[in-house]
Amino acid sequence: MNTIRQIVEKIKLFVSSYTEELGVSAIVILVAFSCFYLGRASISASTKRNAGITIENTYASSTQAKISGENSGPTRLPTPAGEANGGQIIASKTGKRYYYAGCSGVSRISPANIVHYASAADAEKFGLTLASNCNPK
Secondary structure, eight states, X not given: OHHHHHHHHHHHHHHHHSHHHHHHHHHHHHHHHHHHHHXXXXXOHHHHXXXXXXXXXXXXXXXXXXXXXXXXXXXXXXXHHXXXXXXXXXXXXXXXXXXXXXXXXXXXXXXGGEEEESSHHHHHHTTOEEOTTOOOO
């Protein structure tokens, strides 16, 4: 029983000697928690429902822009004749080179970025050049 009283006396002594510092610390902690919960409360329910992953179809928007004539520069779109023709000329949407179907560079193009052209001339219309490590058949 004597030890509990000693511990209580030590706590009282500590609190009385550090009253100002403990008060400032308590205020800082209260302000931090208040800001956090006010921030959470400020988000509306509709924002919480709509927050998530959004998926855009960039191919459709670039096709629409090409049809309506909004885009002044050339847009790289797959050529239907190239796909029907077996896609002999292959390029990346983001690259500057084109490849023949048998070239090793084709394997490094992400499937999502592959663009097919009917001929080398079609690919060159879009400013592409033949890859140096790819020889025509």
